[in-house]
Amino acid sequence: MRRFLYACAVGLIGVLGWTLPAQAAEPIRIGAIFSVTGPASFLGEPERNTAKMLEEQLNREGGLLGRTVEVIVYDDESDATKAVTAVDRLIKRDRVVAVIGPSTSGSTLAILPKVEEAKIPLISCAAAKKIVEPVKRWVFKTPQSDALAVRKIYQHAKKAGLSKMAILTASDAFGAAGREELKELATQVGLTIIGDEVFGPKDTDMTAQLTRIKGTAAQAIIVWGTNPGPAVVARNRVQLNIGLPLYMSHGVASPKFIELAGPENAEGILLPAGRLIAEGQVPPGHPQKAILANYIKEYESRFKQPTSTFGGYAWDAIMLVAQAAKRAKSAEPAAVRDALETTRGFWGTTGEYNFSADDHNGLTEEAFVMVRITKGDWEMLR
Amino acid sequence: MASPSDLLQYVISGATLGSTYGLAGLGFTVIFNTTEIINFAQGEFVMLGGMLAVFAVRWGGLPLAVAVLLAIGLTTLVGVAVDRLTIRPVRGQSVIVLIIITIGVSIVLRGAAMLLFGKDTYPLPGFSGGAPIALLGASLLPQNLWVGGITLCTLVAMKLYFDRTISGKAMLACACDRKAASLMGINVDTMVTLSFALSALVGALGGAILAPITLTSYDVGILLGLKGFAACILGGLGNPFGAVAGGVILGVLESLSAGLISSGYKDAVAFVILLTLLFVRPSGLFGRRAAERV
Numbered sequence: 065m066r067r068f069l070y071a072c073a074v075g076l077i078g079v080l081g082w083t084l085p086a087q088a089a090e091p092i093r094i095g096a097i098f099s100v101t102g103p104a105s106f107l108g109e110p111e112r113n114t115a116k117m118l119e120e121q122l123n124r125e126g127g128l129l130g131r132t133v134e135v136i137v138y139d140d141e142s143d144a145t146k147a148v149t150a151v152d153r154l155i156k157r158d159r160v161v162a163v164i165g166p167s168t169s170g171s172t173l174a175i176l177p178k179v180e181e182a183k184i185p186l187i188s189c190a191a192a193k194k195i196v197e198p199v200k201r202w203v204f205k206t207p208q209s210d211a212l213a214v215r216k217i218y219q220h221a222k223k224a225g226l227s228k229m230a231i232l233t234a235s236d237a238f239g240a241a242g243r244e245e246l247k248e249l250a251t252q253v254g255l256t257i258i259g260d261e262v263f264g265p266k267d268t269d270m271t272a273q274l275t276r277i278k279g280t281a282a283q284a285i286i287v288w289g290t291n292p293g294p295a296v297v298a299r300n301r302v303q304l305n306i307g308l309p310l311y312m313s314h315g316v317a318s319p320k321f322i323e324l325a326g327p328e329n330a331e332g333i334l335l336p337a338g339r340l341i342a343e344g345q346v347p348p349g350h351p352q353k354a355i356l357a358n359y360i361k362e363y364e365s366r367f368k369q370p371t372s373t374f375g376g377y378a379w380d381a382i383m384l385v386a387q388a389a390k391r392a393k394s395a396e397p398a399a400v401r402d403a404l405e406t407t408r409g410f411w412g413t414t415g416e417y418n419f420s421a422d423d424h425n426g427l428t429e430e431a432f433v434m435v436r437i438t439k440g441d442w443e444m445l446r
Numbered sequence: 447m448a449s450p451s452d453l454l455q456y457v458i459s460g461a462t463l464g465s466t467y468g469l470a471g472l473g474f475t476v477i478f479n480t481t482e483i484i485n486f487a488q489g490e491f492v493m494l495g496g497m498l499a500v501f502a503v504r505w506g507g508l509p510l511a512v513a514v515l516l517a518i519g520l521t522t523l524v525g526v527a528v529d530r531l532t533i534r535p536v537r538g539q540s541v542i543v544l545i546i547i548t549i550g551v552s553i554v555l556r557g558a559a560m561l562l563f564g565k566d567t568y569p570l571p572g573f574s575g576g577a578p579i580a581l582l583g584a585s586l587l588p589q590n591l592w593v594g595g596i597t598l599c600t601l602v603a604m605k606l607y608f609d610r611t612i613s614g615k616a617m618l619a620c621a622c623d624r625k626a627a628s629l630m631g632i633n634v635d636t637m638v639t640l641s642f643a644l645s646a647l648v649g650a651l652g653g654a655i656l657a658p659i660t661l662t663s664y665d666v667g668i669l670l671g672l673k674g675f676a677a678c679i680l681g682g683l684g685n686p687f688g689a690v691a692g693g694v695i696l697g698v699l700e701s702l703s704a705g706l707i708s709s710g711y712k713d714a715v716a717f718v719i720l721l722t723l724l725f726v727r728p729s730g731l732f733g734r735r736a737a738e739r740v
Contacts, residue, residue: 272701
């Protein structure tokens with residue numbers, strides 16, 4: 065037994081000795097905080113997978129600036145307090161060059177003061193526009209803000225000649241932010257909201273709210289929430305035979321939604337979504353085509369599960385840091401931040417990023433396309 | 447003002463939702479009647495019923511009916527295991543200790559389900575299709591009828607069991623006085639195990655028939671357990687009829703307040719009414735006053 069252990073130890077040292085010279089310099093450490101478990105795990109899990117996949121991919125291609133890349137992922141368990149502990153560890157112990165994540169708006173807002181104080185760039189994977197508005201020197205984010213999604217929906221509705229909308233929003237952070245945005249922008253574009261209903265994120269029946277909307281003169285319904293609530297709405301509106309156009313948020317832009325609602329109930333639902341979910345319909349000449357196709361191929365062969373928009377946010381965040389470090393020819397947090405802010409025309413899975421001193425999200429509503437659910441699949445509208 | 451057909455729709459929606467709570471509540475009654483324990487793992491039995499059925503279809507490729515029966519059977523075994531492994535070893539303890547143990551059990555079951563089945567939400571196909579049925583301007587799903595029918599049948603079966611059979615009466619006797627019951631030749635331990643089995647069975651049945659309407663995930667047990675408990679309290683603890691009636695009343699209240707007052711405050715409205723009712727009748731609508739035990 066002892067001899068066996070000895071042999072193992074020697075073997076291990078041998079292996080280390082063999083690999084070490086190749087990576088003489090300290091690795092470049094990128095920190096990440098994702099909600100891998102807990103209620104927001106539908107965001108965090110694909111993000112973690114993507115981060116790990118990119119780490120391997122970057123190193124396979126020779127690393128960054130001649131150094132290997134190490135992505136250190138901590139799980140905040142969908143809990144803002146744990147995100148704060150994690151960011152402390154990343155900054156003080158792991159000495160990372162940048163922090164990716166967290167997955168949720170709540171966690172992101174909780175750690176903002178920490179990264180600002182430590183002067184480490186943060187690229188959040190969360191949606192709330194409060195993260196980057198007003199602009200904070202060290203904070204960026206990759207997902208499209210809710211306002212862009214709302215604009216996209218309103219554009220579509222105006223073009224279809226609709227003017228009276230009923231909104232049905234979840235009573236969680238995502239739904240509440242959407243509700244605010246929907247009401248604010250409606251007046252700007254000249255639409256009126258004549259129904260304003262709310263549902264609990266865990267509610268299993270929305271027929272009461274829909275019956276109420278049915279009794280109004282609304283010409284379309286807009287639902288804002290993440291699974292499973294909107295799936296229940298989709299089922300209930302078929303039960304109640306409501307034929308009004310139904311818009312949903314980008315929060316349900318995953319195949320899971322169609323599965324939960326059932327293809328027959330999801331039929332005809334309109335939503336703004338990133339091009340990732342309808343990659344097959346992106347025209348071949350589009351700058352995003354190759355990026356999306358590669359990401360999907362790599363992810364699906366590696367993890368044997370379909371990609372989601374959320375994993376794409378992490379892809380964009382890490383690649384943004386990588387390109388910033390390359391351009392800055394440095395892995396110092398301050399240099400990376402400055403390079404990030406001057407990023408122009410960078411195509412990610414979400415859209416084209418054009419950061420500037422007063423825009424740390426860098427996307428326009430072009431990052432969204434309107435899709436219609438047709439026969440259980442996404443149909444990109446032009 | 448809402449039209450009559452809208453009102454009918456609210457009541458139908460509320461009653462379906464309420465049977466959910468009622469079915470979850472029924473299980474509380476059984477264990478309470480035998481042991482005076484409030485089993486906070488009851489919601490987890492409901493969850494297991496739905497999730498096991500979903501995965502028997504997904505992984506096992508079983509036909510729906512077989513999957514549902516299998517799920518109910520397995521959950522019943524889980525109920526027995528919960529009693530044998532966690533309750534029986536500490537049976538001498540006070541009721542409050544046992545109740546806290548059931549909270550622990552619920553966390554363990556939920557965690558196990560999360561590891562085994564993942565964190566996603568899953569649908570289950572309806573037992574007889576998904577085409578809605580129109581009724582006087584309102585509409586309901588075939589599954590709503592299944593839920594209503596099965597809830598009623600379960601209720602009647604339980605009523606008969608507790609009133610007419612020796613083992614049912616023996617269960618009640620255990621709750622009244624353990625010592626006296628065991629002196630009468632009733633095997634109290636067996637009765638407790640049986641009550642856990644029975645309440646797991648009822649819970650799982652509820653979970654399986656509800657999953658096609660409400661979708662299911664590893665954490666649905668929390669909310670169902672809570673609302674089921676509220677239903678029990680409203681109807682009067684220990685009374686199966688009260689649990690179901692309490693559930694339906696709670697569901698209809700929620701639905702009406704969402705429809706007529708405001709969907710943002712529907713839970714608040716329902717619970718304010720619940721609290722007021724309890725203030726007036728602390729033992730619940732259909733409960734007998736306490737302190738009558740001799």
